[in-house]
Amino acid sequence: MPYVLIQVTREGVTAEQKATLIRQTTDLLVQVLGKDPAATFVVIEEVDTDNWGVAGETVTRLRARTAAGAGR
Template sequence: MPYVNIKITRENATADQKAALIKGVTELLQTVLNKNPATTFVVIDEVAMEDWGIGGLPVDEYRRRQSAAPR
């Protein structure tokens, strides 16, 4: 009975996008591990941007710095 928890930043993911994630993860577990889709649980948590950090920075500041960095 797999349980998958997907955490994404709250940036207006649509119901269709979330449904695609749930379907895709369920199919992957069935294909790779032969898990029964009927007993596979997928939960999507949306986290506020100010509650998510990367590299010691809030995610929005991290992204600003990444986009300003020379490539």
């Protein structure tokens, strides 16, 4: 009974993209590991960029700093 958690930042991932992730992740587990798709669980968790950190700062701040630098 595989359980796969996919975490993405909350930045406009569409319902269609989520459905594709779920379908293709399930297909991958069937193809590679021979798992039963009816017993395969895929969960997509959207995380606010204030709650996701990279290199010691939040993604919100990192993106704001990057955007500010690009506007120069």
